[in-house]
Amino acid sequence: MREIVLDTETTGLDARKGDRLIEIGCIELVNRVPTGVEFHAFLCPEDRPVHPDAERIHGLSTAFLKDKPLFPAIVEGFLDFIGADTLVIHNANFDIGFINMELERIGAATIGMDRVLDTLALARRKHPAGPNTLDALCKRYGIDATKRTKHGAIVDSLLLAQVYVELLGERQATLGLTGNGGTGTGGDAAKSRSPAKRKAKQRPTPLSPRIGPAESVEHQAFVTTLGENAIWKRYQ
Numbered sequence: 001m002r003e004i005v006l007d008t009e010t011t012g013l014d015a016r017k018g019d020r021l022i023e024i025g026c027i028e029l030v031n032r033v034p035t036g037v038e039f040h041a042f043l044c045p046e047d048r049p050v051h052p053d054a055e056r057i058h059g060l061s062t063a064f065l066k067d068k069p070l071f072p073a074i075v076e077g078f079l080d081f082i083g084a085d086t087l088v089i090h091n092a093n094f095d096i097g098f099i100n101m102e103l104e105r106i107g108a109a110t111i112g113m114d115r116v117l118d119t120l121a122l123a124r125r126k127h128p129a130g131p132n133t134l135d136a137l138c139k140r141y142g143i144d145a146t147k148r149t150k151h152g153a154i155v156d157s158l159l160l161a162q163v164y165v166e167l168l169g170e171r172q173a174t175l176g177l178t179g180n181g182g183t184g185t186g187g188d189a190a191k192s193r194s195p196a197k198r199k200a201k202q203r204p205t206p207l208s209p210r211i212g213p214a215e216s217v218e219h220q221a222f223v224t225t226l227g228e229n230a231i232w233k234r235y236q
Contacts (some may be wrong), residue, residue: 020045025153037230
């Protein structure tokens with residue numbers, strides 16, 4: 001199952017009043033595990049300056065963005081990357097509103113909310129007392145957000161991927177999602193609750209391999225299709 005975790009940054013808060021999209025960041029999940037495949041782009045907002053309040057949040061200035069590509073230059077790559085897969089977004093109406101505004105400007109088909117999973121709505125159902133900002137959810141689940149000194153589309157997408165798995169209660173399916181050392185509920189707190197380790201008894205005769213040479217070759221062929229950053233490369 002392929003899903004895309006997506007985040008954006010903008011010049012301001014209201015696409016209907018002329019604010020523009022200035023950053024898109026997406027990461028690919030397969031069966032809720034990041035594959036290492038990403039899409040990222042900064043965008044020039046043309047004649048719309050970045051509002052000072054927005055710049056304080058994400059750190060992207062009008063001067064920094066002036067030589068970045070316009071949306072039409074990256075839209076094909078963006079749409080190819082997201083395909084028809086589910087988009088996982090925190091406060092999805094905001095991000096999709098800006099993306100659809102840019103798509104409408106160039107006469108392209110917009111993205112329907114029927115393919116979007118809003119983690120803010122999911123968090124509000126699970127934690128009705130809140131708070132349910134991304135920062136608050138990272139703190140709730142023990143996810144290390146220290147690298148997030150400013151909002152950024154890729155960093156926020158990577159954090160949201162971890163929050164998403166926690167909201168679904170599927171951390172055990174994520175393999176290396178939290179990185180070395182475990183920064184979430186599977187880290188030191190979980191270790192302290194584990195029973196004392198005991199040396200496992202060894203079988204007198206090892207079991208025969210369950211995967212034969214043919215299956216091994218097929219697996220290696222599949223892994224090569226995932227790209228150089230695929231998470232499976234870490235376990236070879």
